[in-house]
Amino acid sequence: MADIPDLTSEQFRKFADLIRREASITLREQKIVLLSNRLRRRALATGCANFDEYFAFVTSKPEERRPFLEAITTNESYFWRSTASFDLMKKVALPQLLKAYPKAPIQIWSAGCSTGEEPYNIAMEVTEAMKSLGVFPYQVIATDISARVVDFAKVGRYSGRKIEKIPPLLLYRYFRADPESKGQFLVRDDLRTKIDFRVENLFESTPRNIHCIFCRNVMIYFQKADQEILIRRFYDALVPGGFLLVGHSESLHVLQADFTPVHCPDGVIYRK
Numbered sequence: 001m002a003d004i005p006d007l008t009s010e011q012f013r014k015f016a017d018l019i020r021r022e023a024s025i026t027l028r029e030q031k032i033v034l035l036s037n038r039l040r041r042r043a044l045a046t047g048c049a050n051f052d053e054y055f056a057f058v059t060s061k062p063e064e065r066r067p068f069l070e071a072i073t074t075n076e077s078y079f080w081r082s083t084a085s086f087d088l089m090k091k092v093a094l095p096q097l098l099k100a101y102p103k104a105p106i107q108i109w110s111a112g113c114s115t116g117e118e119p120y121n122i123a124m125e126v127t128e129a130m131k132s133l134g135v136f137p138y139q140v141i142a143t144d145i146s147a148r149v150v151d152f153a154k155v156g157r158y159s160g161r162k163i164e165k166i167p168p169l170l171l172y173r174y175f176r177a178d179p180e181s182k183g184q185f186l187v188r189d190d191l192r193t194k195i196d197f198r199v200e201n202l203f204e205s206t207p208r209n210i211h212c213i214f215c216r217n218v219m220i221y222f223q224k225a226d227q228e229i230l231i232r233r234f235y236d237a238l239v240p241g242g243f244l245l246v247g248h249s250e251s252l253h254v255l256q257a258d259f260t261p262v263h264c265p266d267g268v269i270y271r272k
Contacts, residue, residue: 013029088245105136113143139194157185158187159181202218245270
């Protein structure tokens, strides 16, 4: 990978503009080394001798756009991450939604699902909530711009750091040891059928009649104007009285948004 020097400032701006147009992700120049390292792999894999050649390759070959975007996106995730969001779903969102929509299957959207931990985690927590709320039908729609991580998520096989925070009882309840790979665990088949995985750009996704949306630690990659566009799309996707959950370090208070914040001991959840 040392064969291609780091991006120059001019090269960085060209790639950053392309990334902004294609994925609405904003990169500042202090990310030049990180972007250089990620694009270098694709440049070498496609036989390009330098970043100028790779830029020409990306912009002239539509089939390279998806590998290019996958190379620059971050997909760090694990189970039981920021559990306060799940508590808000169970204690606030689900009781109100079940009362308002007693006959409709509850639809939950994991927007930016990465390698699948969040949507599977949602399904597990919904199942656990049924012990106190009663049994009800539901579906989790899980979308991500990266086909690679969506393919990984569909398999539902996890190990190591990704599962180390799962309470042992729930690991036993919702996973089974992979008989073909020591240390690997597979999500239970009946839980996997509850997840509808899709490769989609958030700014082009069109789910409708959603009751609850999880979009955590995603908006930090977008400029304020794009964040507001995305929030409007979420608002339109939700049923009246639906809920939006964002990351614990994220907030809508500086954005033009029609959501009503609901302040709870576990944090803030936004209601349509």
